[in-house]
Amino acid sequence: MRDDTRKWIEADRAHCWHPFTRQAEWCHPDHEPVVLVRGEGVWLWDSEDRRYFDGNSSIWTNIHGHGHPRITGAIRDQLDRVAHTSFLGFTHPAAAELADRLCGLFPGGEMERVFFSDDGSTAIECALKMAVQYRIQTGEPERRTFVAFANGYHGDTLGAASLGGVGRFFERFRGCGYESLHVRSMEELEMLDDATTGRIAGVVIEPLIQGVNEMRPWPGGMLAELRAWCDRHGAHLILDEVMTGFGRTGAMFACQRENVTPDFLCVAKGLTGGYAPMAATLTTGSVYQAFLGDAERAFYYGHSYTAHPLGCAAALASLDVFEEDQTLERLPERIGQLRTGLAALQSGRKVVHEVRQCGMIAGIELRRPDGSRFDPAARTGEKVCIAARAYGLLTRPILDTIVLMPPLCATGEELDHAIGALDRALEETIDG
Numbered sequence: 001m002r003d004d005t006r007k008w009i010e011a012d013r014a015h016c017w018h019p020f021t022r023q024a025e026w027c028h029p030d031h032e033p034v035v036l037v038r039g040e041g042v043w044l045w046d047s048e049d050r051r052y053f054d055g056n057s058s059i060w061t062n063i064h065g066h067g068h069p070r071i072t073g074a075i076r077d078q079l080d081r082v083a084h085t086s087f088l089g090f091t092h093p094a095a096a097e098l099a100d101r102l103c104g105l106f107p108g109g110e111m112e113r114v115f116f117s118d119d120g121s122t123a124i125e126c127a128l129k130m131a132v133q134y135r136i137q138t139g140e141p142e143r144r145t146f147v148a149f150a151n152g153y154h155g156d157t158l159g160a161a162s163l164g165g166v167g168r169f170f171e172r173f174r175g176c177g178y179e180s181l182h183v184r185s186m187e188e189l190e191m192l193d194d195a196t197t198g199r200i201a202g203v204v205i206e207p208l209i210q211g212v213n214e215m216r217p218w219p220g221g222m223l224a225e226l227r228a229w230c231d232r233h234g235a236h237l238i239l240d241e242v243m244t245g246f247g248r249t250g251a252m253f254a255c256q257r258e259n260v261t262p263d264f265l266c267v268a269k270g271l272t273g274g275y276a277p278m279a280a281t282l283t284t285g286s287v288y289q290a291f292l293g294d295a296e297r298a299f300y301y302g303h304s305y306t307a308h309p310l311g312c313a314a315a316l317a318s319l320d321v322f323e324e325d326q327t328l329e330r331l332p333e334r335i336g337q338l339r340t341g342l343a344a345l346q347s348g349r350k351v352v353h354e355v356r357q358c359g360m361i362a363g364i365e366l367r368r369p370d371g372s373r374f375d376p377a378a379r380t381g382e383k384v385c386i387a388a389r390a391y392g393l394l395t396r397p398i399l400d401t402i403v404l405m406p407p408l409c410a411t412g413e414e415l416d417h418a419i420g421a422l423d424r425a426l427e428e429t430i431d432g
């Protein structure tokens with residue numbers, strides 16, 4: 001191990017605290033963390049100069065690959081002018097242009113206003129607060145409950161977490177945050193009585209596919225049904241496109257695949273192409289109107305770095321790359337290659353229980369050959385992902401579901417490399 005690698009690992013062990021991490025294991029002397037130092041395209045290099053395919057797009061954020069000259073150039077140009085200025089009381093060119101471009105992605109003009117924040121969680125917080133304040137200002141203050149779906153994930157800040165449905169993350173914080181109701185399906189939603197539906201401010205969903213819930217797609221047509229249900233019951237539809245936004249499902253936004261427009265659209269991860277923390281909550285002219293008038297109607301919410309200029313510059317450049325590289329036009333072929341490659345990986349292999357795919361998002365669920373789940377304590381998914389590193393693939397599992405979510409720019413050859421690495425890791429870890 002190189003001296004600098006050792007130095008970074010020691011400093012990390014002594015002082016860093018990682019997200020969703022068993023720190024005692026992380027800091028154990030036998031655990032050697034991968035120190036990532038640079039990237040180009042779909043590739044990342046560690047401090048020992050080993051190269052890896054970025055198999056989960058750096059925790060689902062990266063769209064056009066690392067070091068894309070168009071995006072890094074745009075960030076540098078902005079940096080040469082000014083790194084950060086306040087969006088409270090002022091505006092700046094990149095934010096104004098970005099808001100215009102984002103609304104332009106809905107050619108019917110349905111999404112009219114953009115509220116910027118920093119992360120997926122804050123994009124959700126904004127939508128929830130707007131939805132509650134909207135009801136107060138439109139004479140329905142009793143509507144302050146949110147409906148969310150079982151096993152959904154909307155972020156870790158308290159409001160967003162109160163809608164989360166993954167027990168192991170959120171159970172201990174129940175009772176904090178918003179009044180929320182969890183349903184498993186449209187059928188369960190349909191069963192709610194009038195007294196309940198009369199208290200609902202909005203319904204929150206990850207459209208087309210739930211991410212943290214082991215990459216589970218919804219039945220086709222469900223989103224359109226949900227839109228109709230919300231319209232019938234006077235509830236807002238809040239779409240969490242933090243994972244699905246920006247081409248990930250094959251369309252710019254997942255909702256466009258079912259011709260649905262929401263009342264609130266939350267985006268983050270891929271907004272900047274994966275280059276900077278930045279988020280946006282888009283909403284309609286009709287919601288916005290309720291915030292006009294006297295001072296009390298203002299939306300009292302914001303962060304120090306709201307509409308960060310470097311993030312806005314990256315986001316604008318990422319949208320340019322979508323056009324210049326014809327990212328969406330090229331996707332069907334890539335999605336097909338991913339499907340074919342994963343089908344080959346699965347064929348003749350009983351431990352691959354199910355492959356779930358939605359666009360460039362895939363979950364490969366591992367089970368025992370008899371179809372029962374592995375003992376969670378065996379951490380099979382994790383072992384496979386760690387083994388895959390030796391073959392040049394970085395990714396993380398969710399329980400025993402291996403996530404493969406490549407940057408959208410991955411070529412057929414690069415996808416083959418990633419699937420090949422997984423194939424060898426499976427062979428080495430559990431086939432034998």
Ligand SMILES: *Cc1c(COP(=O)(O)O)cnc(C)c1O
Pocket residue numbers: 060118119120121122153154155156206211212240241242243244268269
């Ligand atoms: C990642 C994610 C979030 C939270 O975003 P952060 O940027 O991590 O706060 C919310 N919803 C979905 C669907 C996500 O995938």
